[in-house]
Amino acid sequence: xxxxxxxxxxxxxxxxxxxxxxxxxxxxxxxxxxxxxxxxxxxxxxxxxxxxxxxxxxxxxxxxxxxxxxxxxxxxxxxxxxxxxxxxxxxxxxxxxxxxxxxxxxxxxxxxxxxxxxxxxxxxxxxxxxxxxxxxxxxxxxxxxxxxxxxxxxxxxxxxxxxxxxxxxxxxxxxxxxxxxxxxxxxxxxxxxxxxxxxxxxxxxxxxxxxxxxxxxxxxxxxxxxxxxxxxxxxxxxxxxxxxxxxxxxx
Amino acid sequence: xxxxxxxxxxxxxxxxxxxxxxxxxxxxxxxxxxxxxxxxxxxxxxxxxxxxxxxxxxxxxxxxxxxxxxxxxxxxxxxxxxxxxxxxxxxxxxxxxxxxxxxxxxxxxxxxxxxxxxxxxxxxxxxxxxxxxxxxxxxxxxxxxxxxxxxxxxxxxxxxxxxxxxxxxxxxxxxxxxxxxxxxxxxxxxxxxxxxxxxxxxxxxxxxxxxxxxxxxxxxxxxxxxxxxxxxxxxxxxxxxxxxxxxxxxxxxxxxxxxxxxxxxxxxxxxxxxxxxxxxxxxxxxxxxxxxxxxxxxxxxxxxxxxxxxxxxxxxxxxxxxxxxxxxxxxxxxxxxxxxxxxxxxxxxxxxxxxxxxxxxxxxxxxxxxxxxxxxxxxxxxxxxxxxxxxxxxxxxxxxxxxxxxxxxxxxxxxxxxxxxxxxxxxxxxx
Numbered sequence: 001x002x003x004x005x006x007x008x009x010x011x012x013x014x015x016x017x018x019x020x021x022x023x024x025x026x027x028x029x030x031x032x033x034x035x036x037x038x039x040x041x042x043x044x045x046x047x048x049x050x051x052x053x054x055x056x057x058x059x060x061x062x063x064x065x066x067x068x069x070x071x072x073x074x075x076x077x078x079x080x081x082x083x084x085x086x087x088x089x090x091x092x093x094x095x096x097x098x099x100x101x102x103x104x105x106x107x108x109x110x111x112x113x114x115x116x117x118x119x120x121x122x123x124x125x126x127x128x129x130x131x132x133x134x135x136x137x138x139x140x141x142x143x144x145x146x147x148x149x150x151x152x153x154x155x156x157x158x159x160x161x162x163x164x165x166x167x168x169x170x171x172x173x174x175x176x177x178x179x180x181x182x183x184x185x186x187x188x189x190x191x192x193x194x195x196x197x198x199x200x201x202x203x204x205x206x207x208x209x210x211x212x213x214x215x216x217x218x219x220x221x222x223x224x225x226x227x228x229x230x231x232x233x234x235x236x237x238x239x240x241x242x243x244x245x246x247x248x249x250x251x
Numbered sequence: 252x253x254x255x256x257x258x259x260x261x262x263x264x265x266x267x268x269x270x271x272x273x274x275x276x277x278x279x280x281x282x283x284x285x286x287x288x289x290x291x292x293x294x295x296x297x298x299x300x301x302x303x304x305x306x307x308x309x310x311x312x313x314x315x316x317x318x319x320x321x322x323x324x325x326x327x328x329x330x331x332x333x334x335x336x337x338x339x340x341x342x343x344x345x346x347x348x349x350x351x352x353x354x355x356x357x358x359x360x361x362x363x364x365x366x367x368x369x370x371x372x373x374x375x376x377x378x379x380x381x382x383x384x385x386x387x388x389x390x391x392x393x394x395x396x397x398x399x400x401x402x403x404x405x406x407x408x409x410x411x412x413x414x415x416x417x418x419x420x421x422x423x424x425x426x427x428x429x430x431x432x433x434x435x436x437x438x439x440x441x442x443x444x445x446x447x448x449x450x451x452x453x454x455x456x457x458x459x460x461x462x463x464x465x466x467x468x469x470x471x472x473x474x475x476x477x478x479x480x481x482x483x484x485x486x487x488x489x490x491x492x493x494x495x496x497x498x499x500x501x502x503x504x505x506x507x508x509x510x511x512x513x514x515x516x517x518x519x520x521x522x523x524x525x526x527x528x529x530x531x532x533x534x535x536x537x538x539x540x541x542x543x544x545x546x547x548x549x550x551x552x553x554x555x556x557x558x559x560x561x562x563x564x565x566x567x568x569x570x571x572x573x574x575x576x577x578x579x580x581x582x583x584x585x586x587x588x589x590x591x592x593x594x595x596x597x598x599x600x601x602x603x604x605x606x607x608x609x610x611x612x613x614x615x616x617x618x619x620x621x622x623x624x625x626x627x628x629x630x631x632x633x634x635x636x637x638x639x640x641x642x643x644x645x646x647x648x649x650x651x652x653x654x655x656x657x658x659x660x661x662x663x664x665x666x667x668x669x670x671x672x673x674x675x676x677x678x679x680x681x682x
Contacts, residue, residue, distance in 0.1 A: 025567060025568055025569035026568075026569060027559065027562065027564070027565070027568050027569070029559060029562055030561060030562055030563070032561045033559040033560065033561050033562040034555055034559060034560035034561060035559065036555055036556060036557050036558055036559060036560075036572075036573070036576055037555055037556050037557075037588075038556055038557050038576040038577070038579050038580050039576065039579065040572055040575045040576055040579070041484075041575065041578070041579055046484050046485065046488060047488070047575055047578060048487075048488030048489075048491055048492060049488075049491065049492065049495070050574065050575055050578055051575065055571070058569055058571070059567075059569075062567050062568075062569065063567055066566060066567060069327065225327070226327035226328075229327075229328065229332075229354050229378075229382060229383050229384045229543075230383060230539075230543045231324060231325065231383060231543065231546050231547065231550075231570055232542065232543060232546065232570060232573075232574050234570070235570065235571055235574050236539075243495060246499065247498070247499040247502055247503070250499055250500075250503055251499075251502065251503040
């Protein structure tokens with residue numbers, strides 16, 4: 001039995017790799033197709049950021065990107081629009097603040113794990129002030145008094161400890177990530193789960209709360225798939241995500 | 252600066268920020284002024300105009316070309332997109348045309364929409380004929396975008412269709428028509444005004460060219476040099492990486508991980524980009540626009556520059572190779588290798604010089620001198636103008652020209668003196 005337990009992550013990893021590499025994104029060319037006039041630069045280094053990040057799971061990622069764009073259009077955005085219509089602005093802001101306040105716990109843990117004591121202190125201060133004076137986090141009183149919001153997640157913690165980002169990975173519904181950041185996400189959501197358990201919530205209530213949280217997160221994201229109108233949006237976003245996470249980890 | 256705004260969106264998004272609702276526009280920044288800085292971050296040294304905080308924008312789309320003729324790779328671009336902002340009652344209507352590679356809802360378009368709505372206009376915003384959504388929906392399969400007179404014909408067709416649609420669907424009543432556009436859209440406006448004299452569908456009362464190029468070729472030659480990937484690739488790439496790493500260092504030192512308008516200015520201030528670096532960012536942004544444009548043209552016209560000719564691109568197919576190929580061509584190449592051969596197919600005697608002349612305001616100079624309704628506003632230090640071109644514009648438009656001393660290229664569209672000047676020009680239209 002222990003053997004099996006030890007082996008199953010490996011099996012899972014193999015299955016995942018198979019899944020990820022199963023769909024190819026390379027063009028299947030017609031017999032009449034003509035090679036493009038303009039060549040790809042010989043030396044990949046000459047491309048700078050354009051070739052800085054390989055994308056071994058591109059086939060899977062592009063498929064998922066397409067799925068996400070459709071899911072966003074037909075499922076998520078209509079829900080968000082409905083939510084915004086039926087919820088008064090005050091309530092929306094209150095809920096946003098509430099979820100942000102809960103997220104401070106994971107920021108706090110992650111800043112401790114990176115020995116960022118000032119960040120941890122500030123976050124703890126925010127949490128204390130907002131939870132008490134801010135009525136369980138519904139009002140953000142910490143920002144106006146100069147306690148700045150921080151942002152640390154387990155992906156960054158892993159990065160801090162030298163874990164490489166790994167291949168780019170587009171997650172279903174959640175969008176751009178990497179192997180490392182996706183693993184981090186699992187840890188952070190386990191932490192959130194723990195908090196909700198501590199609050200003594202029933203699993204049903206937890207489900208509603210996380211649903212509401214997801215809607216709130218999407219409502220606050222100004223991003224729209226293909227809002228750029230560019231056919232290269234997938235590539236641009238990959239680049240920006242990778243760069244942005246590098247910057248965050250270096251921070 | 253699409254790459255920058257894209258970057259900002261990602262940052263705002265990833266920081267789960269609350270600021271996207273209340274963007275506080277700091278009226279005055281303390282960045283060191285240069286025309287390049289003004290082009291990148293806006294002429295933020297001048298006070299911003301009081302404009303409406305938000306607008307009720309109706310996002311619309313119209314079928315112009317049969318949808319099955321549009322490639323699957325552009326599945327998200329089926330139908331041409333545009334927007335309408337409506338006054339309560341009958342009012343004058345203005346069409347705004349976006350600049351090179353820009354969409355109807357770009358940041359600069361938003362500033363102009365606010366200004367004209369505030370002045371009592373219905374506002375219809377159209378993407379540039381160099382924007383992918385326009386290219387793949389345009390019925391045009393013959394002329395390359397950038398060919399100003401032909402672009403004007405297709406824009407005019409689109410304007411007629413769109414006008415019919417908003418009358419039918421949104422009950423818009425227009426008392427008169429006006430037309431404007433910034434950058435390349437400014438040059439388009441001039442050619443459309445001329446076309447309208449003949450077709451008379453709108454009989455524009457006023458036409459305003461905002462920071463237009465005098466010569467398309469001259470302007471793109473300037474921008475091509477800012478990010479010189481052909482002759483100076485390694486240095487350009489290294490500089491780009493350096494800018495990124497400095498932004499990241501400064502961001503790391505910042506106390507909060509959050510972003511708002513104020514912290515963006517302070518970020519730029521602390522990074523202290525040199526003139527060459529600002530130029531590089533402008534050039535890079537231009538390259539991104541032209542890559543998108545060239546790809547869309549390839550798909551629509553089957554030209555095979557950066558894609559496989561005679562190949563139908565699937566919607567899940569990797570386009571990375573095309574993006575990498577696109578970095579290997581300049582707009583100058585596009586002119587020499589795509590626009591010129593096309594024009595020569597029509598008339599073998601056409602020379603490059605003819606074409607440069609044709610794609611410039613020189614081609615319709617007599618009309619611009621004679622027509623009272625056409626106004627011009629630009630900046631003395633607009634970076635897309637070559638030496639002597641500001642003087643040329645002044646000479647052509649005389650007292651219908653307003654030339655601000657500062658602002659770079661379109662850096663002052665939301666600044667006080669610019670918006671006040673728009674009011675001076677357009678208040679006559681409201682009587």
